[in-house]
Amino acid sequence: MEKNIVNNTNKKDIENHLDEKEKKIEKVQTKKAFEKMLLFFCVCLSVVIIYGAYWLFYARKFVETENAYVNSSQNVVTAQVAGRIKEVFVENTQEVEKGQLIALIDDTDYKIALENATADLGKSVRAYFNLSSSVGQIEDELLSRKSQLKKAETDFTMDRASYKAGLISKLQYETSKNNYSIAKAGVNQSKKALENAKIQFDSKSIYNHPDIQKAIANYKIAYVNLMRTKVYAPESGKIVKKSVFLGQQVNPSQELMTIVNLKDIWVDANLKETEMRNVKIGDKVKMKSDVDDKVYYGYVQGISAGTGSALAIIPAQNATGNWIKIVQRIPVRIVFDKESLKENGSIPIGSSMIIKIDTSEINKNIIPYKAEKSTLYTVDEKIMNKEIDKIIQSNLGKK
Numbered sequence: 001m002e003k004n005i006v007n008n009t010n011k012k013d014i015e016n017h018l019d020e021k022e023k024k025i026e027k028v029q030t031k032k033a034f035e036k037m038l039l040f041f042c043v044c045l046s047v048v049i050i051y052g053a054y055w056l057f058y059a060r061k062f063v064e065t066e067n068a069y070v071n072s073s074q075n076v077v078t079a080q081v082a083g084r085i086k087e088v089f090v091e092n093t094q095e096v097e098k099g100q101l102i103a104l105i106d107d108t109d110y111k112i113a114l115e116n117a118t119a120d121l122g123k124s125v126r127a128y129f130n131l132s133s134s135v136g137q138i139e140d141e142l143l144s145r146k147s148q149l150k151k152a153e154t155d156f157t158m159d160r161a162s163y164k165a166g167l168i169s170k171l172q173y174e175t176s177k178n179n180y181s182i183a184k185a186g187v188n189q190s191k192k193a194l195e196n197a198k199i200q201f202d203s204k205s206i207y208n209h210p211d212i213q214k215a216i217a218n219y220k221i222a223y224v225n226l227m228r229t230k231v232y233a234p235e236s237g238k239i240v241k242k243s244v245f246l247g248q249q250v251n252p253s254q255e256l257m258t259i260v261n262l263k264d265i266w267v268d269a270n271l272k273e274t275e276m277r278n279v280k281i282g283d284k285v286k287m288k289s290d291v292d293d294k295v296y297y298g299y300v301q302g303i304s305a306g307t308g309s310a311l312a313i314i315p316a317q318n319a320t321g322n323w324i325k326i327v328q329r330i331p332v333r334i335v336f337d338k339e340s341l342k343e344n345g346s347i348p349i350g351s352s353m354i355i356k357i358d359t360s361e362i363n364k365n366i367i368p369y370k371a372e373k374s375t376l377y378t379v380d381e382k383i384m385n386k387e388i389d390k391i392i393q394s395n396l397g398k399k
Contacts, residue, residue: 080228
């Protein structure tokens with residue numbers, strides 16, 4: 001019995017000892033778990049603080065997007081006159097210089113038209129001086145008819161007195177009267193003809209006469225049309241989308257090819273409307289090309305007046321019952337620094353760029369938008385007027 005009591009006591013002591021040990025282990029595990037959770041929260045808090053500091057002092061100054069593409073002016077070359085293509089001097093991917101001859105339209109018909117215009121101008125000059133001669137002839141004719149009228153008037157006065165005195169017959173009297181009326185009508189007719197001839201001839205100089213001006217205008221049209229059979233490059237660049245071939249019949253305004261100027265390129269970046277708060281003209285931009293992985297630099301030159309959807313051919317209709325808000329994108333024009341392009345070389349239009357706008361740094365050397373001008377089809381009026389003067393002078397003395 002005493003043995004059993006001792007054994008039970010020992011068992012209780014052992015159980016109590018084990019319980020206390022398990023409690024200690026549980027406390028240690030709980031403490032370690034708490035410490036791990038505390039460490040996790042501390043790490044998370046540190047990350048938030050670090051990211052907040054990074055965003056506050058650095059990242060918020062930048063706007064970055066991959067939705068950006070290289071662009072350039074695409075100069076579409078069109079035919080100025082109708083005709084058949086006689087020669088083509090360029091091909092796709094070929095580089096051309098501004099003013100370079102790139103195609104010829106058959107000019108046979110236009111040479112003939114210029115010859116006809118030359119002949120018509122000469123004919124008009126001769127007709128002008130024929131008018132001068134006509135005025136003189138009509139003046140001489142008027143003088144002659146006035147003399148005839150004076151004689152007819154004298155004869156009629158004498159015959160009327162003789163008829164009243166019974167010295168001549170009525171037939172002679174009526175004949176004399178009719179001759180006087182005819183002479184009087186002839187003078188009036190010559191006066192009107194002279195007045196009309198003077199109106200037709202009247203001008204300060206031969207160049208101010210309507211018929212001469214019309215002939216000169218027709219000559220200029222034929223002259224210009226002959227010039228336009230030569231097709232020149234309106235801009236320096238590379239040939240793309242060539243669609244003209246030998247023997248092809250072309251019409252005015254028909255597209256022949258396109259020239260892309262790779263020395264004057266820019267980037268169209270489409271930024272979210274929520275990113276536009278601090279973006280402004282002049283902000284410096286860092287750009288990385290997907291074509292050559294080179295880094296280029298530039299600045300914001302302009303911001304579009306509308307979003308891409310608002311300026312689309314078919315704008316979105318948002319006044320509907322199933323409207324869903326979509327973050328819109330606003331096109332931003334970014335130009336390259338000339339030195340950056342010179343150092344890294346040009347890149348094809350349409351290629352992708354990764355752009356990063358620094359809204360805290362402004363480029364002070366902003367280049368204004370440049371005006372474009374071409375004198376390729378401007379007529380040298382001095383040369384043309386010399387040709388006109390030559391034609392007029394060669395017909396002055398020929399009547």
